[in-house]
Amino acid sequence: MADSRYEQAKTLRGEGRLAEASAVLTSLLAERPGDVGALYALAVCQLDLGERARARETLRRVIAAHPGHYGAEYQLGRLLQDQGDLAGAAARYRNVLAVNDYADTEARLRQCERAGAVPPVRKMIEQSYVAERGNPGMTLRLRARHILPFGSVATLLSMVFFARPFFAFVDPEATYPLAQLLMLAALLLLMNIALSPITVYIRTRAYTTQLYDYGMDVSTGVFRRSRQFVWYYQITEPPTYVRDAREYLTHTASLLISYNNTATTTVRMKLRGIGSPREVEQMRSYLQSRIPAERLPIRGPWT
Known part of the structure; x- marks a missing residue:
């Protein structure tokens, strides 16, 4: 009994x-x-x-x-x-x-x-009484194909739809036929294409993420340069796999990551166009596997 x-x-x-x-x-x-x-x-x-x-x-x-x-x-x-x-x-x-x-x-x-x-x-x-980053792993970069198809097209469209009212504001008496605007847009388009290799090269090396055993070093921006090291235990939830229209067309994907920048506040950052869908999914799985091992002993249960 x-x-x-x-x-x-x-x-x-x-x-x-x-x-x-x-x-x-x-x-x-x-x-x-x-x-x-x-x-x-x-x-x-x-x-x-x-x-x-x-x-x-x-x-x-x-x-x-x-x-x-x-x-x-x-x-x-x-x-x-x-x-x-x-x-x-x-x-x-x-x-x-x-x-x-x-x-x-x-x-x-x-x-x-x-x-x-x-x-x-x-x-x-x-x-060791020291918190080190550990050994470096893979390096993620903004992929060139994530940038190329859109800068020139955006320039052309902006010229066609927005340049005409701008010129009318500067000189109300002047007339700027659509053909002239298209010619100007085409000229800027050619300049953009000519400069694309340089700008793409700079941006793909400016927007990088270096993975280490215990965290990741995220670099963004060209003129307003920013570098942020995020420990894996700072990440508050599993990273989110994201794809929008641009990424479908360029066969890339992105990750959304939420992390504690202080003890009480959380911020989100997006690692844009860092690889093919398969590569980004592997990256998401890797980070998700590291977070429990890091976060639980440091910060307590997952939030």
């Missing part, structure tokens, strides 16, 4: 009285140390209370007593992942999947496997 204290603890936890629930379960286990259900319930209460060290040991006791307990394996995997032990977390997630496709275990295992080669920032700081 089930002990009534188990149900009592369950009710207390449901009411948010976590410390009382934990005390009831501790009392129950003092009399029945082999009660795996009560032991797992205690681990859950300890997690809710933020007692991670105790919860880790309790979960290990559950697994030792009942090796097929996938709930304990999953919770222990999450604890290890939050602490940056990605290899240990991956092993726990594999144990879960050997028994049950539970919750988001498969997705978490993929995150650990992709990011496992690089320890999180907190572990690096604990070892």
Whole structure:
């Protein structure tokens, strides 16, 4: 017959009285140390209370007593992942999947496997007392094809639709037939085409993103130059894959990234036209795999 204290603890936890629930379960286990259900319930209460060290040991006791307990394996995997032990977390997630496709275990295992080669920032700081960018990875640039087809066309259209009222304002008595405006637009079009290789070269090297193990260095602008290093743990949500009309026509894509520029404020930046749709999707997946390993130990749960 089930002990009534188990149900009592369950009710207390449901009411948010976590410390009382934990005390009831501790009392129950003092009399029945082999009660795996009560032991797992205690681990859950300890997690809710933020007692991670105790919860880790309790979960290990559950697994030792009942090796097929996938709930304990999953919770222990999450604890290890939050602490940056990605290899240990991956092993726990594999144990879960050997028994049950539970919750988001498969997705978490993929995150650990992709990011496992690089320890999180907190572990690096604990070892060296210094937060470094880490090794450089791929470099992303604004693609030339994202620029070329549009600058000249935009110039032509702006001349046809906007230049005539402008000249009329400057000299109301003068007449500027459409043919003359088109000729002027064509001249500017040719100048734009002639200068395109230079402007494209400058812009594709001015708008760059250098990826590192622990963050990315984003450079934008030519005359108003800006450089911003964003740690992966500053990113507040999974990056958003974006394509608009320009990107469909030029076979490119962009990423929208939200990050904490201060402890309490968030800004968004767009990495425009940084590659083909497939390359940008790979970039999005990479960043998404790095964020949990970096953000959780530094900033707490994902917002």
